Amino acid sequence: LPLMYKMTGVWGNHEGSILLWLLVMTLFGFIFSRHKLENIDLKNIILSIQGCLCFLIGLFVIVTSNPFERIFPPKIEGSDLNPLLQDPGLAIHPPFLYLGYVGFSIVYSMAVGLLIKKKCSKDFIALMKPWIFMSWIFLTIGIGLGSWWAYYELGWGGFWFWDPVENASLMPWFVITALMHSVIVLEKRNSIYSWVIILCLLTFTISVTGTFLVRSGILNSVHTFANDPSRGLYILIFLSLMIFLALAAFFRYSKKEEYNFFLKSKETLI
Secondary structure (H helix, E strand, O other): OOOHHHHHHOOOOOOHHHHHHHHHHHHHHHHHOOOOOOOHHHHHHHHHHHHHHHHHHHHHHHHHHHOOOOOOOOOOOOOOHHHHHOHHHHHHHHHHHHHOOOOHHHHHHHHHHHHHHOOOOHHHHHOOOHHHHHHHHHHHHHHHHHHHHHHHHOOOOHHHHHHHHHHHHHHHHHHHHHHHHHHHHHHHHHOHHHHHHHHHHHHHHHHHHHHHHOOOOOOOOOOOOOOHHHHHHHHHHHHHHHHHHHHHHHHHHHHOOOOOOOOOOOHHHO
């Protein structure tokens, strides 16, 4: 195979794609760790939450999806990448997609960290803004590339453009788009803190839900990776822990707000 498709072969299967997932999460955690934040306690708890997420995904790789398991006896000629996957669109689509919705894990960690430390103020939420916009850009490019590839490679009059797996990545996009608008409202009007935090928690939760649907065998699609119930069960447990942590932090630490929006205001529409 050409070098590009040898590299694509890494994430052209379930095990390798989860490894890419883990790489993106650790990359974003590392980039955030280099960010100069005056409140060291807040920075530490955000990195601790991100580290826990990385640990759980790492455990998933080791226990159910180890890409380093030896194949015996080995195939003499190796195993080619599926011809449908030998395409420039697929070579660059998964990394962009993962940089979008897996990279958003750092925003989830920041939201939970802000709740625990009771720092849900305009200044601290402004820290999230570049990460939110960056994730949205990567996710938009990833979905666009994936849809374009599915449309011309698989055909059927654009049927695969609305493939369940494409929709699984589109769901977080809707929420993160709402979040982008909400952050701007928060900056200008100094309100809807709770709504911004809820959307931060919801975006990554929906991302993991999409991963569960794609990899558990529940959905039947040309795109689905794995049909192993044990993998689906692990992701479901991981998802449940995430939702429990998010809800516990939100209901315990979020401050109560009263909204007095006009019916025709932008805030009401958002």
